[in-house]
Amino acid sequence: MAITIGRTRRAAGGCDSSFLPKKILTQYGEFYPYYGATMESSAMRLKVRFFVVAILMFLGANVLHSQDLKLEISRPAERKTLLHWKISNSSQQALFVFDFYLWGPAYRVEQNGKDTVIETTPIKDEQGCVPNRFPPMLLLHLRPGGIIEGDFEDDAITIPKDSRVSLVVAYGTDAYSLQDRVKKIFGSKCSESPYNAILQWGHLLYSNSLLFDGSENERTR
Secondary structure (H helix, E strand, O other): OOOOOOOOEEEOOEEEOOOOOOOEEEOOEEEOOOOOOOOOOHHHHHHHHHHHHHHHHHHHHOOOOHHHEEEEEEOOOOOOOOEEEEEEEOOOOOEEEEOOOOOOOOOEEEEEOOEEEEEOOOOOOOEOOOOOOOOOOOEEEEOOOOEEEEEEOOOOOOOOOOEEEEEEEEEEOOOOHHHHHHHHHHOOOOOEOOOHHHHHHOEEEEOOOEEEOOHHHHOOO
């Protein structure tokens, strides 16, 4: 990334920094550098350049790319479970997966023709809620480069024959801000669902699609 700081012009009173940019536009947003009262030497200008580049490199190092996190589902080894899931984190930062519905039963199941989506998290905002009722905000820690896997079980789900089944989970990068969002919604006197805190906190991750032939509904109950 090329960054131009600008040239200084020396005057009788020292250094004229009026030609230095007051704002730098980058792909990460607006950055306002601080130059101090004067810049009287090339060494100081070099320090400022190093400071700006270091900040932008730090921001770039903490960007999570979509390919860094992967959710895969497959047929389970045990007949009594519906499917097996695996979440892989190839990024350099720890992640947290909303865990309460991850093992089953599902938060909600959406069926549209031959497509069935098993939701372990809300996927859209909801209005209103039952007073004083909040979901347990359980999070599963996924270390950098780590893999977690498990089986999903829900006896109430019936998969239509020849359906494509997928799974969706919610994840975030900060374990503490989720509780803060829940408290904020609680203070709103239930004007919105507390589950909205999950969407405001994290991101949705969808799995691959798995074709079911209908025999999965005959699993042991």
